[in-house]
Amino acid sequence: xxxxxxxxxxxxxxxxxxxxxxxxxxxxxxxxxxxxxxxxxxxxxxxxxxxxxxxxxxxxxxxxxxxxxxxxxxxxxxxxxxxxxxxxxxxxxxxxxxxxxxxxxxxxxxxxxxxxxxxxxxxxxxxxxxxxxxxxxxxxxxxxxxxxxxxxxxxxxxxxxxxxxxxxxxxxxxxxxxxxxxxxxxxxxxxxxxxxxxxxxxxxxxxxxxxxxxxxxxxxxxxxxxxxxxxxxxxxxxxxxxxxxxxxxxxxxxxxxxxxxxxxxxxxxxxxxx
Amino acid sequence: xxxxxxxxxxxxxxxxxxxxxxxxxxxxxxxxxxxxxxxxxxxxxxxxxxxxxxxxxxxxxxxxxxxxxxxxxxxxxxxxxxxxxxxxxxxxxxxxxxxxxxxxxxxxxxxxxxxxxxxxxxxxxxxxxxxxxxxxxxxxxxxxxxxxxxxxxxxxxxxxxxxxxxxxxxxxxxxxxxxxxxxxxxxxxxxxxxxxxxxxxxxxxxxxxxxxxxxxxxxxxxxxxxxxxxxxxxxxxxxxxxxxxxxxxxxxxxxxxxxxxxxxxxxxxxxxxxx
Numbered sequence: 001x002x003x004x005x006x007x008x009x010x011x012x013x014x015x016x017x018x019x020x021x022x023x024x025x026x027x028x029x030x031x032x033x034x035x036x037x038x039x040x041x042x043x044x045x046x047x048x049x050x051x052x053x054x055x056x057x058x059x060x061x062x063x064x065x066x067x068x069x070x071x072x073x074x075x076x077x078x079x080x081x082x083x084x085x086x087x088x089x090x091x092x093x094x095x096x097x098x099x100x101x102x103x104x105x106x107x108x109x110x111x112x113x114x115x116x117x118x119x120x121x122x123x124x125x126x127x128x129x130x131x132x133x134x135x136x137x138x139x140x141x142x143x144x145x146x147x148x149x150x151x152x153x154x155x156x157x158x159x160x161x162x163x164x165x166x167x168x169x170x171x172x173x174x175x176x177x178x179x180x181x182x183x184x185x186x187x188x189x190x191x192x193x194x195x196x197x198x199x200x201x202x203x204x205x206x207x208x209x210x211x212x213x214x215x216x217x218x219x220x221x222x223x224x225x226x227x228x229x230x231x232x233x234x235x236x237x238x239x240x241x242x243x244x245x246x247x248x249x250x251x252x253x254x255x256x257x258x259x260x261x262x263x264x265x266x267x268x269x270x271x272x273x274x
Numbered sequence: 275x276x277x278x279x280x281x282x283x284x285x286x287x288x289x290x291x292x293x294x295x296x297x298x299x300x301x302x303x304x305x306x307x308x309x310x311x312x313x314x315x316x317x318x319x320x321x322x323x324x325x326x327x328x329x330x331x332x333x334x335x336x337x338x339x340x341x342x343x344x345x346x347x348x349x350x351x352x353x354x355x356x357x358x359x360x361x362x363x364x365x366x367x368x369x370x371x372x373x374x375x376x377x378x379x380x381x382x383x384x385x386x387x388x389x390x391x392x393x394x395x396x397x398x399x400x401x402x403x404x405x406x407x408x409x410x411x412x413x414x415x416x417x418x419x420x421x422x423x424x425x426x427x428x429x430x431x432x433x434x435x436x437x438x439x440x441x442x443x444x445x446x447x448x449x450x451x452x453x454x455x456x457x458x459x460x461x462x463x464x465x466x467x468x469x470x471x472x473x474x475x476x477x478x479x480x481x482x483x484x485x486x487x488x489x490x491x492x493x494x495x496x497x498x499x500x501x502x503x504x505x506x507x508x509x510x511x512x513x514x515x516x517x518x519x520x521x522x523x524x525x526x527x528x529x530x531x532x533x534x535x536x537x538x539x540x541x542x543x544x545x546x547x548x549x
Contacts, residue, residue: 027461030486153422153452182422182451183475187504188299209451209475210500210509214302232478237455242478242513249506 002049002244003254006262008271009045009053009240011147011177011206011231014038014078023237034236038078041234042085048240051262052271054115054231055079055086056147057107061122065099068092072103076111087269089115089147093123094131101134108142114270115175117147120161121154128164136169145173145268147204150191152182159191166201173268174201177231179219183209192222199227202268205260206233206243216250216260225256229264277515277524283321283540285529286507287444288416288474288499290328293348298504306503308348308356315355318508322533324499325349326386326416327361335369338362342377357536359384359416363392364400371403378411383536388418389426396430405438414442414535416472419459421450428453428462435466442468442535444497447475448483455479460487463495470531473510474501480516484527493523497531 001007015036025031038055045053057075059068072090079086090107092100107113116139120127127148139146146169151157159180166174179191186208195201203223208215219228230247232240247260265271292298295305308325315323329341342360349356360377362370362385374385385408389396396417408415420426428449435443449459454476463469471491476483487496498514500507514524533540 023455025457025461025486025490027457027464027490030457030460030481030489032481032486181477183447183505187302189301193301207477209477210505211475212506212509214504218302237482238478239480239513239516241516242480242509245509245512246478246506249508 001051002261003257005258006052006266007050007230007244008262008265009050009232009234010175010204010229010265010269011233012041012053012055013058013233013235014041014055014075015058015236016074036235038081042082044234044240045085048244050240052085054089054265054269056089056117057091059091059093059119059122061124063093065096065103069103072107072111072113076113087115087271088113089117091117091119092135094118094135095123095125098134101138104135104138108138108144115145115147119149121149121151121157124156126156126161128161132165136165136172139172140169145175147175147177150176150178150180152180152185159185159194163194163198163201166195166198170200172200175204175229175268176201177204177233178207179203179205179215181207183211186211186214189214189218189222192219196222202227202229202264204229204231205246206231207238208246210246212246212249216247217252220252220256220260225252225259226264228260229268230261277521277528280525280528282525283529283533284319284511285322285498285532286315286320286500286502287324287472287497287532288446289323289325289502291325291345291348292328292503293344296330304503308352311502312352312355314502314507318511320507322355322357322529322538323502324357324359324384324416324532324536326359329361331391335366335373338366339373339376342373342380342382346380357538358382359386361386361388362404363388364394364398364404365392371407374404374407378413383538384408384414384416386416386418390418390420390423393425395425396427397433401434402437405434405441409438409441414444416444417446419445419449420447421452428459432462432465432469435469439466439468442470444470444472444535446472446499448473448487455482457482457486457490460490464490470495470497470535472497472499474499474505476510478509478513480513483510484514485517485519488519488523488527493519493526494531496527497535498528
């Protein structure tokens with residue numbers, strides 16, 4: 001709890017072993033541990049008053065369908081170990097075609113995953129392309145919220161492509177993680193205005209920079225507090241304490257803060273607010 | 275927001291004031307005076323701030339001079355805490371050189387180059403006279419670097435810095451958002467001895483913002499910056515505290531490096547009798 005609000009982190013990961021080579025530091029003088037276990041994640045949540053979290057399965061650029069299936073199995077086990085703390089979001093690489101669709105179905109129907117995450121910045125496709133349609137049909141059938149890493153400078157993952165996809169599937173809720181990441185984009189308020197008239201897009205605040213107004217307050221003012229959701233992307237790199245401080249510095253009204261910090265995630269991912 | 279046991283002053287390399295109001299983006303305007311900046315500095319334990327002039331896009335040299343004069347007037351009551359930087363562009367040609375000289379005579383402590391707003395290439399020969407001026411005056415050059423903007427890429431800054439080995443250059447924003455998590459800005463800066471990394475507009479990654487760059491370059495080449503008022507200094511101050519750096523390394527990053535670069539002795543007022 002924070003200021004009397006239920007806190008749900010809408011974006012967390014558990015990372016085992018090495019990360020994608022794209023994140024490797026080139027000089028070799030500042031390598032860091034990238035692994036974080038579910039026990040460490042829970043300890044960190046407890047330390048910062050984070051009640052619950054959305055635990056997102058991850059697929060790197062070279063993950064095979066077997067790798068993704070293994071990730072889903074491991075994350076499902078992590079979630080079972082901490083009843084009431086997590087819901088799971090599965091992932092897919094649409095280039096894997098029917099195998100990806102079948103794996104998402106299995107994850108949802110057998111392992112109770114309650115959302116789908118797409119990563120076009122890792123998997124090199126345009127997210128508004130026909131490739132994703134079979135996955136969207138699974139999401140429609142199971143009413144899954146669809147999460148995605150939006151990145152202004154990665155071809156295929158730009159925020160405007162997500163808007164095009166969201167318009168094609170108006171019955172789905174799309175959670176735009178990172179608001180495009182780029183500080184000039186968040187400073188300019190481009191993303192909340194871009195999605196203002198696309199009511200099925202919700203903005204999630206993780207992996208953004210040090211601009212509390214542009215990341216939190218202005219999106220709440222432009223979209224309403226029900227369409228902005230707090231997340232940390234807290235795995236190996238990003239720190240939830242700083243992301244919480246960002247919300248505090250934004251100076252939201254109490255009801256808006258309650259919605260941003262947890263009530264919206266509870267509604268979208270089916271958490272109990274108790 | 276002083277660190278436990280902190281004995282050195284906190285100094286933010288990178289802030290702005292907009293006392294007359296400014297539309298920074300079509301949908302975002304801001305009014306922020308020197309008094310507003312001091313109030314925020316006091317609230318979060320910042321003793322000194324660099325104040326970077328920031329004329330509007332397409333500003334003439336006359337516009338720039340007015341901006342510098344307004345800034346000097348605003349800063350004057352707080353000359354013991356605010357460190358002014360002048361802003362010039364190669365587009366102003368010889369008039370820009372003259373304006374920078376005038377500002378330095380007034381007590382400005384550094385020169386800002388903004389290839390993002392001005393759309394020039396950092397390694398363009400037209401930038402050379404401004405660097406020569408800064409070098410001759412013994413003041414550092416703050417550079418708005420950004421991987422994602424052609425002309426402002428950090429590799430161009432490294433090329434420029436290589437031509438002025440005794441002139442300190444400050445690479446803003448760790449070189450750009452795409453370089454933050456893998457710390458490539460620091461790796462590029464390591465190719466020359468005179469580029470310092472500034473940490474504003476970065477993500478909530480304490481290691482990649484402070485600790486990794488300090489491991490690559492040495493803590494004496496990493497500089498705390500906030501880009502206030504758009505961005506908030508409290509986030510980077512707390513981010514630095516969350517690193518595993520030693521206290522003396524944090525002291526350097528938290529202020530001593532910047533104060534050394536702009537020639538401020540921490541027991542003496544800044545710009546007394548000048549601005």
